[in-house]
Amino acid sequence: MTDVRDLIRYCDDVLDAARFADYAPNGLQVEGERPLQRLVSGVTASAALIEAAIAEHADAILVHHGWFWKNENPCLIGIKGQRARTLLSAGVSLIAYHLPLDAHPELGNNATLGRRLDFIDMEPTALANGLLWVGRLAQPMTPASFTEHVSQRLARPALRVGRETGSIERVAWCTGGGQGYIEQAASLGVDAFLSGELSEQTTHQARELGLCYLAAGHHATERYGVQALGKHLAERFGLWHRFVEIDNPA
Template identity: 55%
Template sequence: MERSVLGQYLADFLQTGKFKDYAPNGLQIEGKAEIQIIVTGVTACQALIERAIELKADAILVHHGFFWKNEPDVLVGMKQRRIKSLLAHDINLFGYHLPLDAHPVVGNNATLGRRMGILDAEAFEAVGDGLLWGGSLDTALSGEAFAGLLAKVLGREPLHIDADKPVQRLAWCTGGAQDYIDLAVSLGVDAFISGEVSERTFHSAKEQGIHYFAAGHHATERYGIEALGEHLRREFGLTHHFVDIDNPV
């Protein structure tokens, strides 16, 4: 598959033009023109790049790529080593941040909702960016029982700030989305899930009587990029390897 064709397909499929993002979405590092083997992973770290080299990848697709706003422009140290490895092996790097969070089928929020067994999972219309999702459990659970479900789904114990009510109606946003908690409260849910947590999140949850679960930035965002790679495998016959570089954060 030609690199330009893949890039255009992904721009259309993920609707990258709808988002004002913190990093460029699409091709970030140019490699070979023809792509047959793709590797997907959450973050374009050195370990992922080295594994892609071993797998003879033509392209890497990630959620967290390079060239974030307000980071230094110079290519030195860690960034230089990563980019040097990609260029030396002629590997393309594609990064998709907010478009992958919001996508209704392969997005981080959509795939997390399916794994949690949420009914009618969808983005809240009241939130225009499509990043805050909601839905319901078939049967209400205690906070402790829902924490156990999350631990089973994600393979890590979530931080749980408890509330005095069962969990049935939920809101969630993967990654560093803890500050959506007040908006989640206004939408009348029993619990809010994000990846990261801040000191202030504890007080917001306690004072407003909502369950809060910090389930891990990496853990909540593993499934979208994998689903995107599988979509490309099915659509275009590409060879796809999802590589999960363990990250406890």
């Protein structure tokens, strides 16, 4: 059995959590009552994930999107109150890592997404606090074939805007809501930029920058880091672990 605080200290160190000025607290967000033997991971600490974790007799839930975001009402009322009651009644801990899990060079969302998409020569850049990555395709693709490749690998349709012709070889990416880094991506001389979401201005930026931009889904691009971390922790601490997919088209 593992003390959840020992696991948190390990995660804080491995993920270099103190380096990030984040939008929500990283680490142990809700302390449960039991030693840790069974761990469920998921993308977001929703009611559906909590119920699924309880059904699996989990002692803790590990997520990328936890609770207590900046500028959010901190009171445990409404939906948040119901989630908290369910979690606390079951004695389950909630563990969340946001930007540290995006940035980690092996276990992070960007690293695992790049591997999922078969990118090569991958590396984080010095831009956006290491959240903007760059790499290459093993073989050049057209914008249409690149879109199809990403859609197939992530099992959901990617939305393409911007450049429709030419060859895609050098790619930059930032998972989740990283579309705001599009101009920084263009400064790297890439052919395409991939993130999770599409803002109104992103279409115009992609066209004017001459980039192929893919919005591949916030949830879809951030499924893999938490799985990798959960698997790593299970091996390191001898835990039972399962990733639970709660579908989200966003």
